[in-house]
Each structure stands twice: as structure tokens, then as C-alpha cells.
Amino acid sequence: MTDTNTSAGGQAASEQEIRNEVRTWLEQNWDPNLSLLEWRKKLIDSGWGVPAWPKEWHGRGLTIGLGDAVDDELRKMGAVSVAKTGVRMLAAATILEHGTDMHKEKFLYQLLTGEDTWCQLFSEPGSGSDLAGLTTRADFDGENWILNGQKVWTTSAHHAKYGMVLARSNWDVPKHQGMTYFLIDMDQPGVEVRPLRQMNGHASFNEIFFTDAKIAPEFMVSKEGNGWKVAMTTLAHERRLADGIRSWGRGDKGTGRVYDEQKAEIATVMEPYKWYPQRAGRVDLLIERAKATGKYDDPTVRQAIAKVLIMAKAAEWTGRRVKAAHALGRQPGPEGSLGKLAGSQVARLAAQAHTLIAGADAMLTSEDGAMDGLISEILVSVPAESIAGGTDEIQRNIISERGLGMPKEPRTDVDRPFRDVPRNTVG
Amino acid sequence: MQYTFSDEQEEFRLIVRRFMDDKSPTTEVRELMATDQGYDKTVWKQLSQELGLPGIHIPEAYGGQGFGFIELCIVMEEMGRALLCAPFFSATALAATAIMSAGTEEQKLTLLPDIASGDTLAALAYNESSGHWDPASTALTATPTDDGYVLNGAKSFVVDGHVADLLIAVARTPGTSGVYGLSLFSLPGNSGGVKRRLLQSLDPTRKLAQIEFDNAPATLLGESDAGGTTLPHILDLAAVALASESVGGAQKMLESSIEYAQLRMQFGRLIGSFQAIKHKCADMFLEVELAKSAAYYAAAAAAEQAPDFPAAASLAKACASDTYMKAAQECIQIHGGIGFTWENDTHLYFKRAKSSEVFLGDPNYHRDQLVLRWEN
Numbered sequence: 001m002t003d004t005n006t007s008a009g010g011q012a013a014s015e016q017e018i019r020n021e022v023r024t025w026l027e028q029n030w031d032p033n034l035s036l037l038e039w040r041k042k043l044i045d046s047g048w049g050v051p052a053w054p055k056e057w058h059g060r061g062l063t064i065g066l067g068d069a070v071d072d073e074l075r076k077m078g079a080v081s082v083a084k085t086g087v088r089m090l091a092a093a094t095i096l097e098h099g100t101d102m103h104k105e106k107f108l109y110q111l112l113t114g115e116d117t118w119c120q121l122f123s124e125p126g127s128g129s130d131l132a133g134l135t136t137r138a139d140f141d142g143e144n145w146i147l148n149g150q151k152v153w154t155t156s157a158h159h160a161k162y163g164m165v166l167a168r169s170n171w172d173v174p175k176h177q178g179m180t181y182f183l184i185d186m187d188q189p190g191v192e193v194r195p196l197r198q199m200n201g202h203a204s205f206n207e208i209f210f211t212d213a214k215i216a217p218e219f220m221v222s223k224e225g226n227g228w229k230v231a232m233t234t235l236a237h238e239r240r241l242a243d244g245i246r247s248w249g250r251g252d253k254g255t256g257r258v259y260d261e262q263k264a265e266i267a268t269v270m271e272p273y274k275w276y277p278q279r280a281g282r283v284d285l286l287i288e289r290a291k292a293t294g295k296y297d298d299p300t301v302r303q304a305i306a307k308v309l310i311m312a313k314a315a316e317w318t319g320r321r322v323k324a325a326h327a328l329g330r331q332p333g334p335e336g337s338l339g340k341l342a343g344s345q346v347a348r349l350a351a352q353a354h355t356l357i358a359g360a361d362a363m364l365t366s367e368d369g370a371m372d373g374l375i376s377e378i379l380v381s382v383p384a385e386s387i388a389g390g391t392d393e394i395q396r397n398i399i400s401e402r403g404l405g406m407p408k409e410p411r412t413d414v415d416r417p418f419r420d421v422p423r424n425t426v427g
Numbered sequence: 428m429q430y431t432f433s434d435e436q437e438e439f440r441l442i443v444r445r446f447m448d449d450k451s452p453t454t455e456v457r458e459l460m461a462t463d464q465g466y467d468k469t470v471w472k473q474l475s476q477e478l479g480l481p482g483i484h485i486p487e488a489y490g491g492q493g494f495g496f497i498e499l500c501i502v503m504e505e506m507g508r509a510l511l512c513a514p515f516f517s518a519t520a521l522a523a524t525a526i527m528s529a530g531t532e533e534q535k536l537t538l539l540p541d542i543a544s545g546d547t548l549a550a551l552a553y554n555e556s557s558g559h560w561d562p563a564s565t566a567l568t569a570t571p572t573d574d575g576y577v578l579n580g581a582k583s584f585v586v587d588g589h590v591a592d593l594l595i596a597v598a599r600t601p602g603t604s605g606v607y608g609l610s611l612f613s614l615p616g617n618s619g620g621v622k623r624r625l626l627q628s629l630d631p632t633r634k635l636a637q638i639e640f641d642n643a644p645a646t647l648l649g650e651s652d653a654g655g656t657t658l659p660h661i662l663d664l665a666a667v668a669l670a671s672e673s674v675g676g677a678q679k680m681l682e683s684s685i686e687y688a689q690l691r692m693q694f695g696r697l698i699g700s701f702q703a704i705k706h707k708c709a710d711m712f713l714e715v716e717l718a719k720s721a722a723y724y725a726a727a728a729a730a731e732q733a734p735d736f737p738a739a740a741s742l743a744k745a746c747a748s749d750t751y752m753k754a755a756q757e758c759i760q761i762h763g764g765i766g767f768t769w770e771n772d773t774h775l776y777f778k779r780a781k782s783s784e785v786f787l788g789d790p791n792y793h794r795d796q797l798v799l800r801w802e803n
């Protein structure tokens with residue numbers, strides 16, 4: 001199956017060429033007995049690790065559709081990919097778009113090898129949806145930027161070497177104009193990371209305290225006061241990536257050193273993401289579970305499963321439709337922003353169907369629960385889906401205002417210096 | 428798999444849309460829906476001669492345009508958007524599809540060219556008063572005679588059956604049951620022994636007829652007893668065509684909602700600035716886009732004869748039916764009191780959505796089919 005239009009002959013042919021080329025390269029180079037690091041370096045250097053990235057920065061400048069075709073070939077071969085799940089890809093997209101050459105040189109390679117892990121330091125106790133209302137302060141002392149304040153819900157910060165941080169550098173202008181975006185070294189005395197336990201028992205996010213943390217001026221991204229614009233790039237990619245999280249934290253199957261080391265990686269730095277597939281609802285398990293439990297014979301259960309399948313497949317096809325149109329060089333329409341909202345509805349419907357299938361077992365967890373607790377993990381992880389990365393309500397605001405052109409609500413927080421805007425007292 | 432339309436297909440859609448905008452404004456829809464005939468002969472002639480729509484998916488060898496099922500679905504979508512009152516769904520999407528799937532080569536050569544040219548209106552007489560969509564529920568009998576068959580029994584919910592020149596009827600050999608002994612037959616609409624009655628339909632833009640057969644002479648279409656194998660595919664194709672039409676209507680409801688929300692002031696603001704309305708519109712947009720993707724995928728799966736077509740057809744029908752109904756409901760809601768008036772056009776779509784919701788199987792039926800047909 002290809003992403004491209006069958007009648008667009010040229011495009012389809014070049015996809016086949018690309019697929020052949022990767023396959024040949026993989027046949028000559030893929031070796032499961034290499035170390036994970038050796039293999040990833042080889043893959044990055046070949047340009048097949050992130051083929052949709054620019055040629056100067058480890059890629060081949062291919063379209064996203066063709067990049068997906070390359071990934072598909074890697075999957076078919078069972079070859080491990082570069083490190084490209086988790087928050088790291090948000091950092092990469094932001095650096096590629098707004099970073100300096102020094103940023104790209106210093107950060108991109110180790111990000112892809114998996115040596116460096118990243119975190120996104122946006123949300124604060126006093127401002128989540130209203131990201132532009134943040135109060136972490138950045139002051140320039142003549143030599144460095146000095147950071148003070150608190151961030152929260154920061155996924156993976158306990159493993160992260162670097163962070164993308166948005167802070168307020170000017171309190172005398174309207175809220176969106178006073179923020180600056182930095183890349184911060186997490187390994188320093190002014191940064192304290194405390195894990196937070198979630199309702200599903202995992203502790204993948206954290207709270208972070210900055211006390212005179214230092215950032216050298218060259219690690220500012222774009223200009224002082226331009227942080228909002230840069231943050232929008234990060235968030236746009238987060239919305240897009242939301243679609244892929246169902247595979248985060250899942251390893252490839254195979255034997256060899258590379259797989260063993262990938263398993264170790266998943267158990268450590270990828271550990272925060274191990275419940276992410278469950279968070280997306282595990283649609284893949286529904287029919288299998290219904291058959292295994294005998295609930296398949298119950299028409300009300302089939303109705304519940306069908307509702308999930310309809311949403312999930314239609315959302316998947318919408319994604320492919322958007323990509324196929326993009327491959328034909330058409331302007332993206334607002335339908336590209338629907339994936340995240342669809343995803344949280346799929347997750348909820350899936351949790352409902354899993355509950356019906358599990359029956360009384362839905363009351364149990366861990367080893368006593370269905371599938372050794374995997375099903376209960378779905379039930380208590382799905383609520384994250386409609387919050388993380390921007391709540392459903394915020395998605396609907398964005399879709400209706402930017403996608404459908406509907407009028408904004410009257411606001412009282414944007415027409416005055418941030419100093420005078422009412423805000424939470426916490427934080 | 429084709430996930431989006433080619434430039435040529437997009438171009439074709441624009442041509443059809445322009446025609447519909449021109450010929451099927453709601454003032455026209457309202458006039459036609461009040462007539463028994465239900466369509467405008469002049470517009471039908473233009474649509475046939477200028478655009479060749481009735482033969483859109485009929486191969487050139489049988490006098491058609493030789494396009495595929497995707498193009499047929501584009502036409503359905505645009506007609507649904509404009510609520511066109513014309514016997515296209517009945518003649519082309521249902522009857523011609525049935526003849527193409529079940530007829531012999533000779534029958535295709537005889538029957539299809541006149542449907543393709545728009546000269547013959549054909550209708551598929553499948554459903555009966557039981558309202559079941561399962562072929563096994565067929566009760567109409569076909570008894571062999573010296574020179575053919577005679578039909579006895581009744582059909583109902585036959586789209587445009589009251590004006591059809593040609594009827595394609597599903598009947599069973601007396602004494603058979605289930606999916607065995609089912610065959611398709613053709614007969615002129617005005618044959619002796621055929622009594623037709625226009626039903627009073629909730630959706631006046633889609634005419635439904637009841638047809639009684641009293642020893643009505645008919646010709647076997649294709650092979651005897653093959654209905655059990657040909658019908659499911661014919662019905663799946665019909666369901667996807669109807670899903671495409673629903674998607675067109677649902678899109679119109681979304682546009683109409685947004686438009687009104689940007690005109691109407693209450694409490695000193697446009698109602699479109701209230702989040703309760705904005706979020707409704709965002710949800711409608713999501714659902715309409717998903718339903719489009721489902722209908723487009725199913726149409727492509729039909730065109731490419733993909734193995735998951737039956738599941739995709741049921742998925743698309745269930746999804747599009749629910750989406751159209753919900754969009755029409757929300758559109759009335761966003762219009763407030765005006766939305767409940769006869770004068771406002773929304774109810775025309777609401778009623779089409781309602782009849783499309785149950786025609787060819789309601790969402791519950793298709794959801795069940797979807798799971799049973801799912802092969803992973």
C-alpha cells in the first residue's frame with residue numbers, strides 16, 4: 001500500500017525507487033550484532049535515519065510521505081530505527097526550524113543516537129492551557145540568563161540531559177510578547193527534579209524547581225521576546241506526534257546485541273513512555289480479547305468495538321488523506337489538526353469497550369487483572385490522552401478559531417502588560 | 428490505496444458542483460419535492476447530455492463514460508450536498524450497479540446504454556415491507572413459465588419505483604429459503620401485473636414506492652440462484668454510494684452552521700463566539716472529516732477490489748449515517764427557533780439524513796456487520 005495517488009505516476013515510481021534503494025542499503029548494512037550506538041551512527045550517517053530532514057542535517061530532504069516509506073522498509077527488515085520517539089523529536093523540530101548552526105551541531109546527532117534525552121519545560125502550576133501566562137522568570141545578569149521558578153508535569157525530566165524551556169523575560173509587555181525560549185542543561189545545581197506519581201502508578205512526569213539556574217546567552221533560541229513563536233513550532237509538532245504515541249515505548253522483536261541494547265534503553269530512558277500505548281487505548285487488542293473471553297458473541301460488545309474501529313480507522317485514513325494531499329503539493333487544510341482530538345475520543349471509546357470485554361475483571365489490577373494488569377493500565381491511563389499536549393477543549397478552540405475561522409471569545413488578558421493580568425497565586 | 432483524489436477527479440468534482448449550484452438551489456428542491464414525479468426532466472436531460480452523469484461508472488462498451496466507482500461517489504457526494512432531486516441514485520448507483528454485477532454480457536449490452544444516456548430510468552426493487560436488509564428476508568417469488576418467469580408478492584421502499592421504466596427485482600424460487608434460490612429479474616415498470624403506489628415519505632426529496640406483482644412476467648437477469656453471491660456486493664456498493672451522498676449533506680450542514688453562527692448576534696456578541704457553539708462546530712468538523720475519510724476509503728477499496736472492501740463499506744455506511752444525522756441535528760440547534768421552521772432549509776437535509784440513516788441498513792446493523800467482517 002502506498003501513500004501516493006495511483007494516478008500520479010511520477011510520485012509512485014520514485015517511492016518505489018526509494019524503497020529499493022533503502023532495501024539494498026539495509027541488506028548490505030543492517031547487522032543485529034552491532035551495538036545499538038554503532039548501528040544508529042551508521043544509519044544516521046547514511047541519511048536513512050531521518051530521511052525527511054534536510055540534507056545538511058542527517059537527512060535526505062525527502063517528503064514526509066517518502067520518509068514514512070523508508071521507515072516502512074526498516075520495519076519490514078526488522079531494523080532498529082534511530083532514537084525518534086518521545087519529547088526528543090519536539091526538540092529536534094524546534095531546533096531545525098529556529099536553532100543556530102551551533103545548536104544543530106551540538107544537539108541533533110546525540111539526540112538521534114539516543115545518547116541525549118530531552119524534556120519540555122512548558123507547563124507550570126499556575127499556567128497549563130494558558131501557556132502564555134507562565135511566570136518562570138529569566139533575567140540577564142550581564143553574562144548569563146538566570147532562571148527562577150517552577151515547572152510541572154515535565155515528562156522524562158528525571159532522565160533528561162537537556163530541556164526546552166520557556167520563561168518570562170519581560171513583564172511590561174502583553175503576555176505573548178515577553179517570553180524567551182532557551183535550551184537548558186539540566187545537569188546543574190540550580191535545577192532540581194522531583195518525580196510525581198500519576199493516577200496509573202507510574203511516575204513519568206516531574207516537577208522542576210529552578211533556583212538561579214544558568215543559561216549561557218548562545219543557548220537562547222531565536223530572539224529575546226520571541227519565545228511564543230518558537231513555542232508554537234514545538235506545540236504544532238506535539239499535536240502531530242500525538243498520533244504516533246501508541247507505538248512509543250515498544251521495542252522491535254529480534255535477537256542480537258542491537259535488540260538487547262534497545263530493550264535496555266526501553267527499560268531505562270524510555271521507561272516513562274512504557275504506558276503510552278495503553279494511554280492510546282490499545283485498539284489493536286479489542287477483537288482478540290473479545291474472542292478470547294467469549295464476549296465476541298455479545299452484540300452489545302460488538303457495537304462497542306465497532307464504534308472504536310470506526311473512529312480509529314477513519315482517523316487513520318484522515319491522516320493518510322492529509323499526507324497524500326501533501327505529497328501532491330496541495331496546501332494543508334484544517335483537517336490536519338484533527339488527529340489529536342480524534343485520538344482522545346478513540347482512547348475513551350476503547351477504554352469503554354475494554355471494560356465491557358473485561359467485565360468484573362475490570363475491578364482488578366496488576367497480576368490479578370486481565371492480561372496481568374495491562375487492561376487495567378489502559379483504563380487508568382486513557383484520561384491522560386485528552387489533557388497532555390493541550391486539552392481537548394484547547395484543541396476545539398484552535399480548530400474552531402484557526403481551522404473554521406470562527407470569532408475569538410472576548411479576552412481581558414492580552415490588552416495590557418502581563419504585570420497587570422490577574423493570575424493564580426500558586427507557583 | 429488511493430487516499431486522496433487526483434487533480435482530474437478534483438476538477439471533475441468542481442464541474443459537478445457548479446452544475447448542482449446552478450440547477451439545484453433549495454428553491455428548486457422545494458418545488459420538486461412537492462411534485463409526485465420528484466424531478467425535473469429538463470435538468471435530467473442536461474445532466475445526462477452535458478455531463479453524462481447517468482453513465483458515469485458504466486463502461487464505454489455499454490454506452491457509459493467508463494469512469495470508476497470513485498467518480499460515481501464524487502457525483503453522489505455533490506448531489507447530496509445540493510440535495511438534488513433526480514433519479515440518479517436509483518438508476519445509476521443502484522440499478523445499473525446491479526445489472527453490471529449480475530447481468531449477462533448480452534443483458535448489459537441491451538440494458539445499460541439507455542440507462543447511461545439517461546433515457547431509461549431504472550430502479551432496484553429489493554427491500555420489502557419487512558424492512559430487513561438481509562437478502563435472506565426476500566419473499567417475492569419468481570415462478571418459471573414457458574417463456575420466462577412470473578413474479579408474485581410485493582416490494583417496498585423502492586427509490587423512484589413509481590417513475591421507473593425498468594425494474595430490477597430480487598425474487599426467490601418458490602419453496603426456497605435463506606440466501607438460496609435468490610435471483611435478479613428485470614421487467615418494464617409498466618408491465619401487466621405490476622401495481623405501483625407512491626409512498627408518503629418523510630423525506631420528500633427522495634421518492635419511495637410500493638410495488639405489487641401479480642403474475643408479472645419478468646426476465647431472469649444473469650444466472651439463476653446467483654443472488655446469494657451477487658447481492659451482498661451490490662448492496663455494499665450501494666451503501667458506499669449512499670455514504671458518499673450523506674457526507675456531502677453533512678458537509679453542507681457544517682458550512683451552514685458556521686455561516687449562521689457568524690451572522691447571528693445574541694447577548695451583544697456573535698453566537699459563533701460562544702464556546703458552546705464553537706466546540707459544537709469543532710466536533711462537527713471532526714466527525715464530517717472522519718466520515719469523508721471513511722467514505723473515500725471505501726470507494727477506493729471498491730475501485731481497487733481490496734479484500735477489506737466489505738468491512739470498509741459497513742464502516743463507511745455506519746459512520747456517514749450517524750455523522751449526517753448528528754450534523755443536521757446540530758445545525759438545527761445552532762439556528763435556534765428559526766431552525767425549526769419550514770422556511771429554513773435545514774429540515775430538508777435533516778429529513779434526507781433520517782431516511783439515509785435507515786436505508787440499506789441502519790448504523791447498528793452496519794456496525795455489527797463491520798465487526799463480523801473484520802479481518803485483521
Ligand SMILES: Cc1cc2nc3c(=O)[nH]c(=O)nc-3n(C[C@H](O)[C@H](O)[C@H](O)COP(=O)(O)OP(=O)(O)OC[C@H]3O[C@@H](n4cnc5c(N)ncnc54)[C@H](O)[C@@H]3O)c2cc1C
Nearest residue numbers: 120121122123128129153154155384387388389390391393
Ligand atoms: C501525561 C502528561 C504528560 C505531560 N507532559 C508534559 C511535558 O512533558 N511538558 C509540559 O510542559 N507539560 C506536560 N504536561 C502538561 C499538559 O500540557 C497540561 O496538563 C495541559 O496543557 C493542561 O494544563 P493544566 O493541567 O494546567 O490544566 P488547566 O489549563 O488548568 O485546565 C483545566 C481545565 O480547564 C480547561 N480550560 C482551560 N482553558 C480553557 C479555555 N480557554 N477554554 C475552555 N476550557 C479551558 C481545560 O481544558 C481543562 O479541562 C503533561 C500532562 C500530562 C497529563
Ligand SMILES: Cc1cc2nc3c(=O)[nH]c(=O)nc-3n(C[C@H](O)[C@H](O)[C@H](O)COP(=O)(O)OP(=O)(O)OC[C@H]3O[C@@H](n4cnc5c(N)ncnc54)[C@H](O)[C@@H]3O)c2cc1C
Nearest residue numbers: 691692693694698701702703704760761762763764765767
Ligand atoms: C417549538 C417552539 C416553540 C416556541 N414557543 C415560544 C413561545 O411560546 N413564546 C416565545 O416567546 N418563544 C417561543 N419560542 C422561541 C424560543 O424561546 C427561542 O427559539 C429560543 O429561546 C432560542 O432563541 P432563538 O431562536 O432566537 O435562537 P438564538 O438565541 O439566536 O440561538 C441560536 C443558537 O445560539 C445559542 N446561543 C445563544 N446564546 C448563547 C450563549 N450565551 N451561550 C451559548 N450558546 C448560545 C443557542 O443555544 C442556539 O443554539 C419557541 C421556539 C420553538 C422552537
